[in-house]
Amino acid sequence: xxxxxxxxxxxxxxxxxxxxxxxxxxxxxxxxxxxxxxxxxxxxxxxxxxxxxxxxxxxxxxxxxxxxxxxxxxxxxxxxxxxxxxxxxxxxxxxxxxxxxxxxxxxxxxxxxxxxxxxxxxxxxxxxxxxxxxxxxxxxxxxxxxxxxxxxxxxxxxxxxxxxxxxxxxxxxxxxxxxxxxxxxxxxxxxxxxxxxxxxxxxxxxxxxxxxxxxxxxxxxxxxxxxxxxxxxxxxxxxxxxxxxxxxxxxxxxxxxxxxxxxxxxxxxxxxxxxxxxxxxxxxxxxxxxxxxxxxxxxxxxxxxxxxxxxxxxxxxxxxxx
Amino acid sequence: xxxxxxxxxxxxxxxxxxxxxxxxxxxxxxxxxxxxxxxxxxxxxxxxxxxxxxxxxxxxxxxxxxxxxxxxxxxxxxxxxxxxxxxxxxxxxxxxxxxxxxxxxxxxxxxxxxxxxxxxxxxxxxxxxxxxxxxxxxxxxxxxxxxxxxxxxxxxxxxxxxxxxxxxxxxxxxxxxxxxxxxxxxxxxxxxxxxxxxxxxxxxxxxxxxxxxxxxxxxxxxxxxxxxxxxxxxxxxxxxxxxxxxxxxxxxxxxxxxxxxxxxxxxxxxxxxxxxxxxxxxxxxxxxxxxxxxxxxxxxxxxxxxxxxxxxxxxxxxxxxxxxxxxxxxxxxxxxxxx
Numbered sequence: 001x002x003x004x005x006x007x008x009x010x011x012x013x014x015x016x017x018x019x020x021x022x023x024x025x026x027x028x029x030x031x032x033x034x035x036x037x038x039x040x041x042x043x044x045x046x047x048x049x050x051x052x053x054x055x056x057x058x059x060x061x062x063x064x065x066x067x068x069x070x071x072x073x074x075x076x077x078x079x080x081x082x083x084x085x086x087x088x089x090x091x092x093x094x095x096x097x098x099x100x101x102x103x104x105x106x107x108x109x110x111x112x113x114x115x116x117x118x119x120x121x122x123x124x125x126x127x128x129x130x131x132x133x134x135x136x137x138x139x140x141x142x143x144x145x146x147x148x149x150x151x152x153x154x155x156x157x158x159x160x161x162x163x164x165x166x167x168x169x170x171x172x173x174x175x176x177x178x179x180x181x182x183x184x185x186x187x188x189x190x191x192x193x194x195x196x197x198x199x200x201x202x203x204x205x206x207x208x209x210x211x212x213x214x215x216x217x218x219x220x221x222x223x224x225x226x227x228x229x230x231x232x233x234x235x236x237x238x239x240x241x242x243x244x245x246x247x248x249x250x251x252x253x254x255x256x257x258x259x260x261x262x263x264x265x266x267x268x269x270x271x272x273x274x275x276x277x278x279x280x281x282x283x284x285x286x287x288x289x290x291x292x293x294x295x296x297x298x299x300x301x302x303x304x305x306x307x308x309x310x311x312x313x314x315x316x317x318x319x320x321x322x
Numbered sequence: 323x324x325x326x327x328x329x330x331x332x333x334x335x336x337x338x339x340x341x342x343x344x345x346x347x348x349x350x351x352x353x354x355x356x357x358x359x360x361x362x363x364x365x366x367x368x369x370x371x372x373x374x375x376x377x378x379x380x381x382x383x384x385x386x387x388x389x390x391x392x393x394x395x396x397x398x399x400x401x402x403x404x405x406x407x408x409x410x411x412x413x414x415x416x417x418x419x420x421x422x423x424x425x426x427x428x429x430x431x432x433x434x435x436x437x438x439x440x441x442x443x444x445x446x447x448x449x450x451x452x453x454x455x456x457x458x459x460x461x462x463x464x465x466x467x468x469x470x471x472x473x474x475x476x477x478x479x480x481x482x483x484x485x486x487x488x489x490x491x492x493x494x495x496x497x498x499x500x501x502x503x504x505x506x507x508x509x510x511x512x513x514x515x516x517x518x519x520x521x522x523x524x525x526x527x528x529x530x531x532x533x534x535x536x537x538x539x540x541x542x543x544x545x546x547x548x549x550x551x552x553x554x555x556x557x558x559x560x561x562x563x564x565x566x567x568x569x570x571x572x573x574x575x576x577x578x579x580x581x582x583x584x585x586x587x588x589x590x591x592x593x594x595x596x597x598x599x600x601x602x603x604x605x606x607x608x609x610x611x612x613x614x615x616x617x618x619x620x621x622x623x624x625x626x627x628x629x630x631x632x633x634x635x636x637x638x639x640x641x642x643x644x645x646x647x648x649x650x651x652x653x654x655x656x657x658x659x660x661x
Contacts, residue, residue, distance in 0.1 A: 136384065209425040215344075216378055216420075217440045217491065218413035220406075231430040 003174030034312040041308020044301035044303055051298055055106040066104040067265040069095035083286055090286040093279055098272070098287050102294050105267040109298065111179040111251045112186065116248035119187030121241045124194025125230070128264035130221050131195065132202025133225050143199065150192035154251065158185055159260045182255065196241045203231035223302045246299045253295055325397060326353040327376070327498055327531050333391035335369075335376045338384070342604040346372040346386070350439035350556035351630075356498070358521065359532045361542035363578070364552035367600050369533045371554070373500045376447050378418055379408050396498070417492035419521075421504040423484035427476035433460070433487055434472030437494060444495045459490040462524060482513040482595070496528050502602065503535045519544050539582055543567055551575050554601045554611035557630060561638035569650075571633040571640035573616045576650040618648055 035041060054061075066217075081091045089098035131142040165181055205211065206229060214228045255261035256270025264271060269291055276288030335347040346368040354360050375381050379400060393400040395416070403411065412418075418427040423573050433626040437456035437585050441447065447455065453472075460468040464605060476484060485505060492500055502521065522545055525532050534546055538574040545562055550560035551574065551599040558574040570576040575603050580594035598615035601607055607614050618621065622643050633640040641647075 209420050209422055210428040212380065213418075213420055213426040214428070215380060216412055216418040216442050218411070218437075220409055220411045228428050232428070269421070 019281055031312050035308055036059035038308035038311055040304045044304035047297060048302040048305065051106060052110060055110055056101050058107070063100040063103055064097035066096060066100040066267045092275065094289050098290055101267040101272055102290050105269045105272050105291065106294060108179040108262055108266065108268040109252060110184045112252040113245040115180060116187045116190070117241050119149045119184065119244040120191045120194055120244045123191040123238065125198050125237055127191065128195040128198025129202055129225055129230065132199035133206055136189040146192045146195045147191065152189060154189055155254065157189060158251065158255060161185055162255065162260050182252055182261065183248065186251055190244055194237065194244070197236050197240055198233060201236060202229055205229045206233050235310065236314065239306050241308065241312040242302055246302040249299055326443060327356045327396065327654065328354040329394040332391045333373070333376060334389040335372050335381055335386060335390050337386040345555050345606065346603060347376060350557050352550060352560065354533060357529050357531050358548065359534065359546045361546035361549040362533065362535045362552060363537065363539060363542055365537055365600055367603065368441050368552040369555040369578060370552055371503055373416065373609065374503050377501065378412055378416060398615060410444070413440055414495050415497050416499045416501065417495065417497040419492045419502040419505045420490050421481055422508045423481055424490050424508065426488055427484055429476055432475055434475055437491055440491050441494050453525045455494060459494045465492045466559070468500045469590065481509050482517060485509060485517050486520065489524065493524050493528060493530065497530055499531045499533065500525055501533045506541065539578060554606060555603055556611065556641065561634070563636045565638045570640045571635050573647045574612050575649065576604055580602065618644055620644065
């Protein structure tokens with residue numbers, strides 16, 4: 001056998017000389033490099049960061065109260081005033097500042113998107129992992145339950161349950177009619193797709209030799225599932241979750257549009273678009289346009305970011321998108 | 323006589339499929355002493371790997387099941403262990419090296435992480451101590467630049483390097499038994515020799531017994547003390563390497579050796595092949611399982627299942643009805659005369 005030890009020691013010496021050592025590129029570095037090259041995703045990330053900061057810091061910024069009407073000097077309500085200096089987005093039918101309503105409406109939408117995403121990610125991953133790792137009765141019963149949930153029509157069930165929830169006495173009031181309640185409801189209705197994807201990933205990963213090697217090294221089931229298999233399935237989970245966040249925001253808007261969402265006077269994007277659509281036919285276009293733009297830009301950004309994440313997380317992807 | 327490290331007795335592992343029951347391992351018995359190097363040879367589907375998996379208790383019901391038998395390791399039957407106890411055995415006292423080093427390492431963790439994981443699972447050491455043990459383990463398998471290797475990911479290493487890492491991982495907890503399941507099949511021949519040398523050298527240093535599963539008779543000849551040949555889920559012949567290669571007692575062993583190009587023979591002879599294909603493990607032939615492919619089969623071979631019995635030199639055993647009447651060694655010479 002050739003003596004590789006000599007070479008090894010020389011390499012160690014080289015390592016010791018500062019500046020000569022080759023920094024190994026980690027998967028994380030690769031991920032960031034690829035994501036940064038995805039321009040659309042970076043723009044989307046910027047837009048989303050801006051939105052989140054705006055929404056979180058809204059009470060500290062000089063916005064009007066979104067539920068109070070604006071009065072002119074003579075004490076008359078400023079109804080349906082078009083965009084102008086000082087009232088950038090105009091006012092609505094009741095004289096409320098549209099800019100402020102769009103910003104505060106974003107709170108509800110982003111909370112719904114975020115909480116739904118977190119819930120779907122947790123439930124889908126958990127159910128999918130367990131079903132995919134334990135074949136047989138466990139898998140069967142979990143997946144039939146998943147099929148059941150997938151079979152529920154989202155909007156009708158959300159409308160009906162959303163109507164009943166505020167009347168359930170043992171539920172705290174913030175669950176009944178706030179964005180959290182809607183988010184929980186949407187979350188419980190939409191984890192099925194992710195569970196199926198995760199299960200499929202697990203079915204193929206659990207047969208990989210490194211899983212067997214981990215078992216042969218004495219790892220228990222929990223360790224194999226969470227440490228060895230799950231990190232290998234992370235990219236479809238992230239992508240599916242970002243998609244769900246976008247969908248949840250749209251569905252919340254649809255519910256509000258239909259009048260089954262968060263009750264007024266709390267502003268929501270769906271509510272703004274709904275009202276704005278009604279008065280836009282009379283020429284008062286600004287409420288519809290600004291509310292709708294905020295909604296579309298946010299959802300598009302989330303989808304673009306998801307796109308970028310998918311490309312960045314796929315190690316076989318070599319062609320860079322510009 | 324000292325108690326053997328591992329004693330397998332009448333082990334049967336069956337898999338149920340839609341076509342029927344596959345008798346992957348069907349009644350094998352053998353012993354393995356401390357520090358022994360045992361080679362298990364056989365073609366694909368002869369039950370070599372399933373034997374190893376059964377010992378590690380990695381056969382997962384409901385697909386497969388160890389039906390009967392005992393696997394006595396250091397005086398206790400492994401088949402009676404519960405899963406938690408078994409997890410201490412795996413990797414700690416019995417380690418396993420897999421065939422394909424390209425897939426046996428988890429792609430999302432660094433080499434160091436994976437080595438340290440195994441070490442910390444079985445030894446009560448801090449992260450720092452585990453790091454040092456892992457570093458020494460990498461140095462032991464003669465990988466240059468151990469420190470920087472700790473930070474690399476599996477895909478950055480070559481196949482030989484990865485198999486070295488697997489060996490480092492397998493031996494990091496000083497196991498009593500190392501099961502190597504075709505450890506060099508995925509590597510090229512020059513790397514093969516280095517890896518085998520390294521593995522057995524390290525195993526000897528630690529007093530680890532090695533069970534080498536392979537279909538490469540050359541590897542067995544070079545590295546093992548004892549060898550057993552498996553065919554159709556059973557052991558057909560066992561003995562020391564010297565006995566088996568010089569004086570095969572079973573026609574299957576004889577056929578395998580005849581198909582091997584050997585550098586140590588001065589006379590040239592035509593390479594033989596074992597005709598036919600391995601038997602279906604669902605519908606095994608009656609009597610001797612090798613009978614349909616055997617050149618020497620007679621009536622009794624179809625009627626009675628041959629058991630392992632002493633044959634040839636002391637310590638050598640063969641499962642052939644005609645082992646004592648056939649003189650396989652001289653048949654080779656006769657063929658050469660007629661050719």
